Amino acid sequence: MNKNIGVIGAGSWGTTLANLLAKKGYAVTLWAYEPELVDEMRLRRENGPFLPGITLAPALKFTNSLEEAAAGKELLLLASPSQVMRGVVSRLIPFLRAETLLVSAAKGIELDTLKTVSQACAEELSPALFGRFCVLSGPSFAREVAQEMPTAVVAAAADPEVAIAVQRCFTTEYFRVYTNSDVVGVEIGGSLKNVIALAAGISDGLGLGYNTRAALITRGLAEMTRLGVAIGAHPETFAGLAGMGDLVLTCTGDLSRNRTVGMKLGQGIPLKEILGEMRMVAEGVKTTASAWRLAGQVGVEMPITEKVYQILYEDKPARQAVLELMTRDLKAERG
Numbered sequence: 577m578n579k580n581i582g583v584i585g586a587g588s589w590g591t592t593l594a595n596l597l598a599k600k601g602y603a604v605t606l607w608a609y610e611p612e613l614v615d616e617m618r619l620r621r622e623n624g625p626f627l628p629g630i631t632l633a634p635a636l637k638f639t640n641s642l643e644e645a646a647a648g649k650e651l652l653l654l655a656s657p658s659q660v661m662r663g664v665v666s667r668l669i670p671f672l673r674a675e676t677l678l679v680s681a682a683k684g685i686e687l688d689t690l691k692t693v694s695q696a697c698a699e700e701l702s703p704a705l706f707g708r709f710c711v712l713s714g715p716s717f718a719r720e721v722a723q724e725m726p727t728a729v730v731a732a733a734a735d736p737e738v739a740i741a742v743q744r745c746f747t748t749e750y751f752r753v754y755t756n757s758d759v760v761g762v763e764i765g766g767s768l769k770n771v772i773a774l775a776a777g778i779s780d781g782l783g784l785g786y787n788t789r790a791a792l793i794t795r796g797l798a799e800m801t802r803l804g805v806a807i808g809a810h811p812e813t814f815a816g817l818a819g820m821g822d823l824v825l826t827c828t829g830d831l832s833r834n835r836t837v838g839m840k841l842g843q844g845i846p847l848k849e850i851l852g853e854m855r856m857v858a859e860g861v862k863t864t865a866s867a868w869r870l871a872g873q874v875g876v877e878m879p880i881t882e883k884v885y886q887i888l889y890e891d892k893p894a895r896q897a898v899l900e901l902m903t904r905d906l907k908a909e910r911g
């Protein structure tokens with residue numbers, strides 16, 4: 577059992593999972609990117625900017641040193657935003673051992689390379705280090721996990737023993753972890769649900785109804801699955817926690833940052849203004865561009881992603897995007 581754990585990234589998710597693991601009795605060190613956040617968490621035992629109102633376990637340690645967070649650890653949880661993950665992981669390499677379990681909790685596709693986090697890490701890490709790589713994903717708002725509300729997620733790894741070790745490490749009576757072997761499928765589900773959540777938010781911001789939202793979720797799942805399968809994912813993964821589960825949560829839950837950004841866009845607030853007021857990350861904003869380009873590269877039709885892309889990056893009015901989606905050529909539901 578892994579007892580000595582480093583958590584890289586003290587945003588809402590890294591802090592929540594570090595706290596969960598510390599409450600389980602593991603020795604956990606949480607690395608924050610911002611030095612002043614380390615001081616604040618040490619002093620107040622709270623992460624004010626990213627997880628306000630949650631008291632952190634007395635045993636949880638904080639650091640601004642990647643070496644202190646990573647050296648000698650049996651498991652490292654990687655909880656930085658996906659666009660910076662490759663750089664963070666490459667800085668960790670000197671401190672990694674072949675037996676260290678690496679768990680990515682990020683949900684996004686790199687803008688420059690169109691790679692998922694596991695694909696990026698496969699390029700940065702030696703085969704021995706990458707052999708212990710796992711992805712943790714699924715419907716899980718940090719705040720609800722921090723409040724110990726029952727939650728179910730997936731640990732996906734190519735090596736079943738790695739997935740089982742991660743499952744055992746993270747499981748608590750309120751956090752249930754299933755294993756899965758479809759690493760890229762789980763990552764694509766977690767990344768693309770954010771794009772569809774932007775669409776659902778836009779729809780709500782425009783004042784459209786539950787019918788519209790249900791249509792977006794269902795047809796969104798269809799295009800998420802198409803892209804995933806085109807790059808080697810298993811279609812059934814998209815019916816699971818990392819696919820439909822997270823899609824439903826993020827498209828309907830008021831705690832979603834992606835859905836919130838979409839709602840504001842639908843209300844007519846410019847993207848630049850919305851992002852300027854946010855310290856947290858809405859991964860879907862960049863992943864919309866990555867997914868749109870990846871879809872073009874592999875020849876997959878993603879009409880909802882295309883419209884979200886045009887709204888975000890080409891100033892297409894949201895109402896016009898909806899009309900264009902509704903008046904596309906008629907087709908069969910499957911095939």
Ligand SMILES: NC(=O)c1ccc[n+]([C@@H]2O[C@H](COP(=O)([O-])OP(=O)(O)OC[C@H]3O[C@@H](n4cnc5c(N)ncnc54)[C@H](O)[C@@H]3O)[C@@H](O)[C@H]2O)c1
Nearest residue numbers: 586587588589590609626655656660682683717718856857
């Ligand atoms: N918050 C959730 O409920 C939740 C749940 C599941 C998965 N995730 C995923 O976890 C990942 C992290 O998101 P979060 O919600 O914890 O973050 P957050 O939005 O709460 O905070 C942003 C994080 O980014 C870090 N950061 C900003 N610039 C950085 C840089 N240049 N280098 C390194 N770190 C930098 C900040 O320190 C902070 O940790 C994302 O991929 C997100 O999709 C989040």
Ligand SMILES: O=P(O)(O)OC[C@H](O)CO
Nearest residue numbers: 714715716717832833834
């Ligand atoms: O707040 P969001 O939209 O980043 O969603 C958080 C998690 O990914 C939900 O599973």
